[in-house]
Amino acid sequence: MMRKKILFFSILFFLIYFFIYPIFFIVYQSFFHQNKFTLELFKIALTNYSIRKSILNSILLGIIVVITTSIIGIPLAFIFDRINFKGKSLFRILFLLPMISSPFVGAIGIKQVLSRFGSLNILLIKLNLIKNPISFFGSGFSGIVILQTLHLFPIMFLNISSALNNYDISVEEASYNLGASKIQTFLRITFPLILPGYFTASSIIFIWSITDLGTPLVFEFNQLISVKIFHMLKDINTNPVGYCLVFMILILTLPLFIFIKRYIEKIPYTTDRTVLRIVEKNLKGKSLFLLYFFFSLILFFSLLPHFSMILYSFSKKWFFSILPEKYTLEYYKIVFSHRLTKTGILNSLIYSSLSTTFDIFLGFLIGYILARWKIRGKNILDIISMMPLVIPGIVLAFGYVVTFSNTILDPKNNPVFFIILSYSLRRLPYIIRTTYSSFLQISENLEEASYSLGADNLITFKKIVFPLVSPGIFAGGILAFAFSLMEVSCSLILAIREKFYPISKVIYTLAGRVTDGPNTACSLGVLGMIITAICLFISTKIIMKKIGEFFRIG
Amino acid sequence: MKKEILAVENIEKSFDGKEVLKNISFTVYENEFFFILGPSGCGKTTLLRIIAGFTQPDRGRVILNKKDITNLPPNKRNIGFVFQNFALWPHMKVKENIAFGLEIRKYPGDFIEKKVKEILELTKLKDVENLYPSQISGGQQQRVSLARALITNPQILLLDEPLSNLDAKLRDEMRSELKRIFKETGKTMIYVTHDQKEAMTLGTTIAVMKEKEIVQIGSPYEIYTYPRNFFVASFVGDINFLKGKIIEKIGEILKIETEEGLFYAKYKRPLNSENILFCFRPESITNKGENLIKGKMRDFEFLGNLLRLNIITERGNLFKIEILPKDFENYRNGEDIVFSIKKEDVILLEE
Ligand SMILES: Nc1ncnc2c1ncn2[C@@H]1O[C@H](COP(=O)(O)OP(=O)(O)O)[C@@H](O)[C@H]1O
Numbered sequence A: 001m002m003r004k005k006i007l008f009f010s011i012l013f014f015l016i017y018f019f020i021y022p023i024f025f026i027v028y029q030s031f032f033h034q035n036k037f038t039l040e041l042f043k044i045a046l047t048n049y050s051i052r053k054s055i056l057n058s059i060l061l062g063i064i065v066v067i068t069t070s071i072i073g074i075p076l077a078f079i080f081d082r083i084n085f086k087g088k089s090l091f092r093i094l095f096l097l098p099m100i101s102s103p104f105v106g107a108i109g110i111k112q113v114l115s116r117f118g119s120l121n122i123l124l125i126k127l128n129l130i131k132n133p134i135s136f137f138g139s140g141f142s143g144i145v146i147l148q149t150l151h152l153f154p155i156m157f158l159n160i161s162s163a164l165n166n167y168d169i170s171v172e173e174a175s176y177n178l179g180a181s182k183i184q185t186f187l188r189i190t191f192p193l194i195l196p197g198y199f200t201a202s203s204i205i206f207i208w209s210i211t212d213l214g215t216p217l218v219f220e221f222n223q224l225i226s227v228k229i230f231h232m233l234k235d236i237n238t239n240p241v242g243y244c245l246v247f248m249i250l251i252l253t254l255p256l257f258i259f260i261k262r263y264i265e266k267i268p269y270t271t272d273r274t275v276l277r278i279v280e281k282n283l284k285g286k287s288l289f290l291l292y293f294f295f296s297l298i299l300f301f302s303l304l305p306h307f308s309m310i311l312y313s314f315s316k317k318w319f320f321s322i323l324p325e326k327y328t329l330e331y332y333k334i335v336f337s338h339r340l341t342k343t344g345i346l347n348s349l350i351y352s353s354l355s356t357t358f359d360i361f362l363g364f365l366i367g368y369i370l371a372r373w374k375i376r377g378k379n380i381l382d383i384i385s386m387m388p389l390v391i392p393g394i395v396l397a398f399g400y401v402v403t404f405s406n407t408i409l410d411p412k413n414n415p416v417f418f419i420i421l422s423y424s425l426r427r428l429p430y431i432i433r434t435t436y437s438s439f440l441q442i443s444e445n446l447e448e449a450s451y452s453l454g455a456d457n458l459i460t461f462k463k464i465v466f467p468l469v470s471p472g473i474f475a476g477g478i479l480a481f482a483f484s485l486m487e488v489s490c491s492l493i494l495a496i497r498e499k500f501y502p503i504s505k506v507i508y509t510l511a512g513r514v515t516d517g518p519n520t521a522c523s524l525g526v527l528g529m530i531i532t533a534i535c536l537f538i539s540t541k542i543i544m545k546k547i548g549e550f551f552r553i554g
Numbered sequence B: 001m002k003k004e005i006l007a008v009e010n011i012e013k014s015f016d017g018k019e020v021l022k023n024i025s026f027t028v029y030e031n032e033f034f035f036i037l038g039p040s041g042c043g044k045t046t047l048l049r050i051i052a053g054f055t056q057p058d059r060g061r062v063i064l065n066k067k068d069i070t071n072l073p074p075n076k077r078n079i080g081f082v083f084q085n086f087a088l089w090p091h092m093k094v095k096e097n098i099a100f101g102l103e104i105r106k107y108p109g110d111f112i113e114k115k116v117k118e119i120l121e122l123t124k125l126k127d128v129e130n131l132y133p134s135q136i137s138g139g140q141q142q143r144v145s146l147a148r149a150l151i152t153n154p155q156i157l158l159l160d161e162p163l164s165n166l167d168a169k170l171r172d173e174m175r176s177e178l179k180r181i182f183k184e185t186g187k188t189m190i191y192v193t194h195d196q197k198e199a200m201t202l203g204t205t206i207a208v209m210k211e212k213e214i215v216q217i218g219s220p221y222e223i224y225t226y227p228r229n230f231f232v233a234s235f236v237g238d239i240n241f242l243k244g245k246i247i248e249k250i251g252e253i254l255k256i257e258t259e260e261g262l263f264y265a266k267y268k269r270p271l272n273s274e275n276i277l278f279c280f281r282p283e284s285i286t287n288k289g290e291n292l293i294k295g296k297m298r299d300f301e302f303l304g305n306l307l308r309l310n311i312i313t314e315r316g317n318l319f320k321i322e323i324l325p326k327d328f329e330n331y332r333n334g335e336d337i338v339f340s341i342k343k344e345d346v347i348l349l350e351e
């Protein structure tokens, strides 16, 4: 019992020191100046036109993106839930593809297609449809909206799909049976049932959108809180307004934690649920054709950033023309030979593997404790370990820079520790959930059976517990690896010197260079996309096969 | 003198202030097939888990072979456990599941192989040794969990409702299988169930539990013929009840006044109250003699070789009796059915 307590409190202490404390530090700094309470910073922030504008812009951006992703994601989810058509499972996968690369890389590519002198405008002018080029991105704001929407709508799609999947279709039939109309049934039955899922997806998307740093930077749109924070970090000591901007982000994101946590806790753990879902409506002929058309349209636009990125990475000359005039493999050669790109790839591989290892280790431990131990203070551990869901990368990275500056760990000297730590903390909730639910699926009797045959804790863990939960953890680990590899916000903020740059910061730096910089950035982006896709593929294979095998009965 | 294997002394257990076990004591002797019989939720699983060491009792001791093992961890006890849900390890093949206990004890490979072979034969699992638990039937899963627990030759084997996860037909089959395996291995076992039929057909001793307490321990015969109280009497087999008041004691004969007239019963142990409940089994009746009851036949059904009649008296009391079909005419008296219960067959209950 004593050993358990020591372990438990060490974990708790670690999380509090490296996760809660930096956040508190920021909050403290926004209200206290030389240990005296003051609202001065807020006054400065709110009277400054540019900052006020940024706050409003960020909130507006978040809301618009929630709306646009809803408009695409919800109908898609309903179509997949209620209608049968050929190619359903293929489309289901295709609609998840937009998630595999971060929008800021896609932004570099899509600028080539949608900018004032990009492919589309030139095409339209050549077809004599327009006289003057259209500005699709405006000041950059609409560009961010487009890119984020295309990247994030799968989150809406996934969440609504699973919400629809979680209840038995007979609850709707019961409503019809009692005389309710379709609309009444939707409003009284379906809608309330999917509402928690909708709130969660909206919260995740909102947080993601307002704290995204890479996309606005590529569009050079500076009137957003995230960008303001990024720029203010450099001289935070002389101008501490940054603290209260981070505080405002926390005010916007933290309350959403309640939704998200409650929702995640309700996700059913057993794989052998038999919710009855018989889809009877089959599409044929003209309506099927319409559906395909609609799908292709969404896919075309959502994959446009990726296509243009791929194209750009191969293009030798692509100015004022619809498609590149010449193709080359040159930029891929550069990726593998240039010092900066080579360092970036190596760094990212190191950071991601270490953070994933740490994630698996810590996630496994915490998941196990939450599922199996009876110990006081468990709730606190549960809450703290789930909080990274709503603590954005910029907040965490900002916190590390300000809290630990001039200490032994100062990220300005060597950010490796904090880069790895921030990568792992951000994925930790997912790993914990995976472990936790694996443990809940495995009856405690399986462990007891081993004890009753004379096995001790270690053998039981090695032979029973680990083999049973490891496929899920492993799959989660691969995902964590993929996401860390392309992580943007923490990387942009924490890696200040070139020798510590991970891939994303290299891409960002290259994109800003004239001549062949953007092309090389795109090649690196394509590389990252391929690795991510492979990881996703492997991890779903593991989840489907191994877990399916274990828990199938009969 | 029978050898004592396991004793449980004054076990008490509460979960979050809710009492689940109260003053549980019993002794299990060598080669006994000891049954704990009680309705679901009465604490049977908790009791078994305390014996196996998965749960700590609040008070009381568990003694195995004269040694106090109350504080010994489960993996040091050498007590076999067959779980209600079988708890087979889904990532191991049947034979790997079975071999586990021997591997833990670090026996040499060829010895393990030989033992596994033996037990596969005993439990008739030869054909499925290389399959995974999810690929075999419920009955086979059941036998794997039994084989896995038996192979280490535990001092005592605990079985928690091992048949409750099987369908009715398999259950009957497995019941005789269990009996055979029990005979062949001669293992001492504690078997927990809520099914009185299992307890009555397999058990050598039965402890009947009612809400956290053991109310009676005895052989199936004793439990059936001399149930101590209403709960035991009604839980084990069918029975008829009648309330009455003792009006006279003549030697060892009691004279009891009831709604259905005067009854005589044999007096077996002291009773604290003159208001009593007495009962008799449907089959322990005759067609003439003392203690007569008269009533109309409401309906009847065939139970294999017996005929069950449901009789309703003028007073409205219901009785079920079981007779041989060919004797039916002997019980008829015009419109009515008349039957008698011998003094010796009247069971007097406390409360
Ligand atoms: N770990 C536990 N925590 C709280 N209550 C429990 C626990 N285990 C059992 N109980 C309670 O103890 C009572 C007896 O349970 P159990 O031993 O499983 O009964 P049985 O096996 O006879 O059906 C039940 O009311 C059950 O709810």
Ligand SMILES: [Mg+2]
Binding pocket: B041, B044, B045, B046, B084, B160, B161
């Ligand atoms: Mg039970």
